Structure formats: structure tokens, C-alpha cells
Amino acid sequence: MPQPELHIDAHTALIVVDVQNDFLPGGALAVTQGDDVIPVINRIAPRFQNVVITQDWHPAGHLSFASSHPGYDHYQHIDMPYGPQCLWPDHCVQGSTGAELAESLAIPHARLILRKGIHRDIDSYSAFLEADRTTPTGLLAWLQAQHIQQVVIVGLATDFCVAWTAIDAAQAGLVTWVMEDACRAIDIDGSLHQATTTMKEAGVTIVTSCSLH
Numbered sequence: 581m582p583q584p585e586l587h588i589d590a591h592t593a594l595i596v597v598d599v600q601n602d603f604l605p606g607g608a609l610a611v612t613q614g615d616d617v618i619p620v621i622n623r624i625a626p627r628f629q630n631v632v633i634t635q636d637w638h639p640a641g642h643l644s645f646a647s648s649h650p651g652y653d654h655y656q657h658i659d660m661p662y663g664p665q666c667l668w669p670d671h672c673v674q675g676s677t678g679a680e681l682a683e684s685l686a687i688p689h690a691r692l693i694l695r696k697g698i699h700r701d702i703d704s705y706s707a708f709l710e711a712d713r714t715t716p717t718g719l720l721a722w723l724q725a726q727h728i729q730q731v732v733i734v735g736l737a738t739d740f741c742v743a744w745t746a747i748d749a750a751q752a753g754l755v756t757w758v759m760e761d762a763c764r765a766i767d768i769d770g771s772l773h774q775a776t777t778t779m780k781e782a783g784v785t786i787v788t789s790c791s792l793h
């Protein structure tokens with residue numbers, strides 16, 4: 581199938597999601613081959629005038645950590661007031677080495693670094709809306725202030741933070757692309773398949789970096 585063409589203009593932003601040490605091999609919540617996204621992102625980023633980087637940025641004792649719920653294991657689910665929550669290993673704790681952006685990520689011209697997941701009792705896979713689905717991070721208002729109409733989303737992990745960010749972007753009316761060769765997935769219990777289906781239903785276009793013109 582021919583790839584749809586993606587044209588970058590002054591109203592387009594690249595959103596680089598959670599390329600942080602804890603999501604790379606050796607990290608607390610390592611994504612298989614997560615480091616493979618870095619050269620692809622470094623290669624495409626200079627094409628974008630507008631780049632936003634996100635950081636998962638949890639306080640110690642965050643309620644998405646299994647360690648905050650005695651008797652629960654990693655990857656089990658728990659009911660939170662906003663719905664089911666997957667329980668993760670402790671990761672991306674504010675100020676830790678694991679929470680730092682990958683050292684080899686080279687995007688000096690990035691305009692905004694947005695931190696999410698900062699409330700102890702609310703997770704935030706999406707860079708737009710926290711898991712209660714009502715608390716905004718401020719990203720949409722920032723993009724609107726810059727007259728951004730189109731976003732290209734890359735990073736980690738495809739089936740969690742990339743997918744939720746893409747779905748919310750599309751729902752906010754932005755033309756939304758996910759560049760899959762610049763993403764890697766956690767893929768637990770079919771989560772990648774599910775996330776891909778939901779992204780497509782939300783109107784997200786999934787492409788590879790070959791679509792960049």
C-alpha cells in the first residue's frame with residue numbers, strides 16, 4: 581500500500597514521548613529495543629521547527645506503582661476512582677537518573693519539555709489529559725497558542741503513552757500521525773494490537789519515517 585504523504589509546515593509539531601532512561605534497556609520499565617528509536621528521532625527532529633518533549637515524572641510512592649499497593653504484583657490491575665490502573669514497577673521518579681531523558685537524544689531546539697504523571701493519585705499516559713480524563717496538562721493550550729494544527733508523535737511506549745497522546749490529539753482536532761519506526765511497545769496482553777485499533781478508530785494515521793516529505 582502506498583504510504584500517505586506527511587508534509588511538515590510551520591503549524592506542525594513533533595511530540596517526543598518519554599524517551600527516558602527507565603524505558604530503555606536496563607531501565608526500571610525497559611521497553612524492548614526502546615533505544616532503537618533514538619537515532620530515528622534524532623534524524624527527523626531537525627525537520628521540525630516545533631518540537632515538544634515529554635517526561636513521565638512521578639513522585640515517589642505514585643499510585644501507579646505496584647510497590648504502593650501491598651500484596652499486588654507488577655502488571656496486575658487495581659481499581660482507581662477513574663477506572664482500572666495497571667500497576668508498574670517504580671519508574672521515572674522525579675529527579676532520579678531513570679527519569680532523565682536519554683543522554684543520546686539530541687534535540688537542542690526542542691521548545692517545550694512537558695512533565696506528566698506528577699499527581700500522586702492520578703496516572704497520565706497521555707501528554708494532554710491525565711487518567712481521570714479531566715485534568716489537562718496544559719499541552720493543548722500551548723499548542724493552540726503556537727497555532728499548531730498537526731502533530732507527529734514518536735517515542736515510548738507505542739501502546740501506552742504514545743497511543744493515549746495520539747488519541748487525545750486526534751480528539752482535540754489536531755491532524756495526528758504516529759511514526760511507528762520511531763516508537764517501540766511494551767506489548768502486554770495484546771496491548772499493542774488494542775492500542776493500534778483504538779488509534780485508528782480515533783482517526784490517527786500510522787506511518788513510517790519514509791512518509792516524511
Ligand code: VGL
Binds near residue numbers: 598668737739741
Ligand atoms: C508509560 C507505563 C507507565 C509510557 C509510562 O511512557 O508509555 N508506560 N508509565
Ligand code: ZN
Binds near residue numbers: 636638644671672697
Ligand atoms: Zn509512568
